[in-house]
Amino acid sequence: MQVFPPALENLIEQLSQLPGIGKKTATRLALNILRKPPALARNLSSALADLHNSIQLCSCCFSFSEDDPCSICADQRRDGSTVCVVEGSGDLLAIEKTAVFRGHYHVLHGVLSPLDGVGPGEIKIRELLSRVRSGAVKEVIIATSSTVPGEATASYLIDILSREPVTLTRLACGIPMGMDIKYADKYTLAKALEARSQAH
Amino acid sequence: MQVFPPALENLIEQLSQLPGIGKKTATRLALNILRKPPALARNLSSALADLHNSIQLCSCCFSFSEDDPCSICADQRRDGSTVCVVEGSGDLLAIEKTAVFRGHYHVLHGVLSPLDGVGPGEIKIRELLSRVRSGAVKEVIIATSSTVPGEATASYLIDILSREPVTLTRLACGIPMGMDIKYADKYTLAKALEARSQAH
Numbered sequence: 001m002q003v004f005p006p007a008l009e010n011l012i013e014q015l016s017q018l019p020g021i022g023k024k025t026a027t028r029l030a031l032n033i034l035r036k037p038p039a040l041a042r043n044l045s046s047a048l049a050d051l052h053n054s055i056q057l058c059s060c061c062f063s064f065s066e067d068d069p070c071s072i073c074a075d076q077r078r079d080g081s082t083v084c085v086v087e088g089s090g091d092l093l094a095i096e097k098t099a100v101f102r103g104h105y106h107v108l109h110g111v112l113s114p115l116d117g118v119g120p121g122e123i124k125i126r127e128l129l130s131r132v133r134s135g136a137v138k139e140v141i142i143a144t145s146s147t148v149p150g151e152a153t154a155s156y157l158i159d160i161l162s163r164e165p166v167t168l169t170r171l172a173c174g175i176p177m178g179m180d181i182k183y184a185d186k187y188t189l190a191k192a193l194e195a196r197s198q199a200h
Numbered sequence: 201m202q203v204f205p206p207a208l209e210n211l212i213e214q215l216s217q218l219p220g221i222g223k224k225t226a227t228r229l230a231l232n233i234l235r236k237p238p239a240l241a242r243n244l245s246s247a248l249a250d251l252h253n254s255i256q257l258c259s260c261c262f263s264f265s266e267d268d269p270c271s272i273c274a275d276q277r278r279d280g281s282t283v284c285v286v287e288g289s290g291d292l293l294a295i296e297k298t299a300v301f302r303g304h305y306h307v308l309h310g311v312l313s314p315l316d317g318v319g320p321g322e323i324k325i326r327e328l329l330s331r332v333r334s335g336a337v338k339e340v341i342i343a344t345s346s347t348v349p350g351e352a353t354a355s356y357l358i359d360i361l362s363r364e365p366v367t368l369t370r371l372a373c374g375i376p377m378g379m380d381i382k383y384a385d386k387y388t389l390a391k392a393l394e395a396r397s398q399a400h
Contacts, residue, residue: 002271003272003292003293003296003297004264004289004293005254005255005264005265005266005267005270006254006266007247007250007251007253007254007255007266008251008255008264010247010250011244011247011248011250011251013247014240014243014244014247015244015247017240017243017244018229018232018233018244019228019229019232020225020228020229021229025220027290027293028219028220028290029218029219029220029221030251031264031288031289031290032218032219033218033248033251034251034252034255034264034289035288035309038251038252040214040217041248041249041251041252042248042249042252043214043217044211044214044215044217044218044245044248045244045245045246045248045249046245047207047210047211047213047214047215048211048233048241048242048244048245048248049241049242049245050207050210050211051207051208051211051230051233051234051238051241052234052238052241052242053207054205054206054207055205055207055208055234064204064205064208064231064234065205066205066206066207067205070205071202072203088231088235089204089231089234090227090228090231092203093203093204093227096203097203109235
């Protein structure tokens with residue numbers, strides 16, 4: 001049943017291709033865009049049109065960038081001998097926001113997931129290995145997510161990188177800041193107990 | 201702090217203008233669009249660019265349409281003497297999906313909300329009144345939402361339309377289909393009790 005005009009149905013169809021956006025949300029968004037001044041649609045349209053034209057992968061860390069190398073790899077003040085391995089650009093952003101890490105990154109663009117057909121060749125693992133073998137890297141921080149595929153990817157990385165002359169580290173696992181102990185799940189709590197540290 | 205390339209930041213900025221989409225969701229969407237084949241961004245971009253060019257308001261019912269009058273107003277099989285007044289196009293769609301209503305619509309494009317500066321002149325109330333006065337309308341079904349501004353708008357419409365020679369009706373208020381009585385809120389339950397009907 002076609003209630004809306006084709007141009008609106010088309011936009012709804014396109015919006016519902018986005019992750020987490022179903023037909024209802026897409027309809028709400030499209031109607032809202034239609035009610036707002038045309039500038040909103042125009043700006044969003046041109047932002048989308050420009051996206052793939054101006055963005056490429058950094059040939060060193062494989063993060064999205066307009067320049068190659070990216071601004072992080074090109075930054076002389078950052079320590080290129082420490083490489084933090086993340087699943088995707090969202091993780092890179094989260095770590096950058098802490099303003100604590102001053103090394104370089106390596107973006108895998110995915111996690112190992114054999115059932116979905118994602119093996120080591122599908123993500124940037126070979127590139128990480130050759131980066132490590134180039135000799136410039138002293139420490140590799142494995143910062144994959146604490147999920148089943150994230151852990152599997154971490155295990156695989158530890159397996160292949162343990163033969164190389166680099167220090168391998170992982171993010172600490174424990175109670176999130178500000179969390180009430182009684183609401184922590186038992187696995188996190190167990191990890192936090194195991195990894196307890198000296199109180200100063 | 202600018203972590204992402206400007207084209208990506210621009211898209212995130214534009215996406216976060218949409219209702220219900222904050223910076224985090226916009227970032228997730230933009231990164232996903234970037235990972236997907238460029239066709240997705242291109243199609244979405246052109247759908248947005250076409251939107252305002254090809255869509256106007258139907259001069260009769262004020263719904264969004266590519267033609268004037270819209271397909272509903274132009275449909276000879278529908279009953280133009282019954283006009284269902286809705287707040288917006290989303291409500292029109294919801295009613296059309298029931299496939300029960302075979303009359304015409306009148307889209308107000310908003311509700312009365314004096315605190316937000318929306319008075320009767322800001323929504324299509326004058327147009328409704330002149331449509332009713334044209335004499336072709338026999339029944340006006342007021343189908344504004346059961347919210348405070350929706351009810352206020354309904355009261356105002358009843359006030360001005362009760363002087364006209366039309367039948368005024370409202371959607372029934374009661375327990376939603378499939379809902380467990382014990383989970384219904386007391387106001388809905390009270391309404392449902394008041395408006396109880398003969399069991400056949």
